[in-house]
Amino acid sequence: MxxxxxxxxxxxxxxxxxxxxxxxxxxxxxxxxxxxxxxxxxxxxxxxxxxxxxxxxxxxxxxxxxxxxxxxxxxxxxxxxxxxxxxxxxxxxxxxxxxxxxxxxxxxxxxxxxxxxxxxxxxxxxxxxxxxxxxxxxxxxCDDRPLGRPVDRTWSATCPVDPSAAFWAGMNDPSCFEPEAAAADELVDVLRWACTRDVISSEDRDLLLSLMEAAARNPVGRRRRGGEGLMSNALSEEVARGWGVSPVTVRRRTRRSVQALAQACRDGRYSDAA
Incomplete structure (x- = not known):
């Protein structure tokens, strides 16, 4: 339905x-x-x-x-x-x-x-x-699970591999199985922590996630300061349409949130919490 x-x-x-x-x-x-x-x-x-x-x-x-x-x-x-x-x-x-x-x-x-x-x-x-x-x-x-992860996690992590591929020879190395946190999981953890510590608001977190989703759909490079990445005009305009605000507002709030997160990390607040 x-x-x-x-x-x-x-x-x-x-x-x-x-x-x-x-x-x-x-x-x-x-x-x-x-x-x-x-x-x-x-x-x-x-x-x-x-x-x-x-x-x-x-x-x-x-x-x-x-x-x-x-x-x-x-x-x-x-x-x-x-x-x-x-x-x-x-x-x-x-x-x-x-x-x-x-x-x-x-x-x-x-x-x-x-x-x-x-x-x-x-x-x-x-x-x-x-x-x-x-x-x-x-x-x-949904417990703030990373966006874009399908419900069936097993199939989402599965891809066909040639059984004769050379990389199989290294699978006996125990280091191959050391866990590594996914970037999306780490991002969600950082944003969740930032909201609980009032570094950013839940609405600011939601806006950042919207920008990241838009960036995933329409990848952009970073060729000059302030003109690309999450601050690009194309992403700001796309997210602004969905939020009912101006692109300038999206960029202003994004810049404020990123600066607040960066300052919290510089101060050691997130590493101490982790």
Whole structure:
């Protein structure tokens, strides 16, 4: 089942909660003028894509205040907000596809939780925050396993080898079997440690992971200071689209996080913890 199916939104025209949202829309628009410019809940995703960022944020924030348990506590509004954020949720599910066979269910469940508990009185950026928190929540459910590792670890570590290959002669050397930590495992350990020690926030960690995933899909070199690697314009623009922020914001937060991690390592804080 897809994320939409788990939310009952694979066909929103047949959803009871979306029907309720359509009936209540005039009342919602009367209570909150930010919704007055839209004809109904089904049109919210397309409208927010076409609108400028401030207007889109206003509409989503109005829905978030209606959907939150400590706000309007309206499941119909929550379903409308989930419908509006469905493309972002599908993107998260695709990014985390290798973590668990039930990733669509996990993303759908976490999205619903984030919509119903969104701190609408404190935060304004609904789409970016809910997407990031949904992703972090699913990672937490999966114990922060390294991204990209398939569920079947045995097959993921298997490759065909010529039985007559010369390297077999060295397999009698015990040093061949000394364990070596995978780079991905070490990275996750460093980021987990950094979050627990408040070196970086969990959202900063999530942003770094998004950049690394994008870099794995679109490898870039480093030919000049500040212009390539994780700070490249191409990666910043790709991640910025998914997060709903500007590429400048992505680069600024990445630079801040990397500097904080580097300073912690220079101070010996991570080596002492290890």
């Amino acid at each position: 897809s994320v939409a199916e788990h939310l009952g939104l694979d066909d929103p025209d047949t959803s009871d909660l979306m029907h309720q949202a359509q009936r209540r829309w005039p009342d919602w628009a009367q209570e909150d003028p930010r919704l007055a410019g839209l004809p109904g809940p089904l049109q919210v995703p397309a409208w927010t894509l076409a609108a400028d960022r401030a207007q889109a944020d206003d509409v989503l924030h109005a829905l978030a205040s209606l959907a939150a348990v400590d706000g309007g506590n309206d499941p119909a509004a929550a379903t409308t907000l989930c419908w509006s954020l469905l493309p972002a949720a599908v993107s998260v599910a695709n990014e985390l596809r290798g973590l668990t066979p039930s990733v669509d269910e996990a993303v759908a469940a976490q999205l619903w939780v984030e919509v119903r508990t969104f701190p609408w009185q404190r935060l304004r950026k609904v789409a970016a925050n809910i997407r990031a928190n949904t992703r972090v929540g699913v990672l937490r459910q």
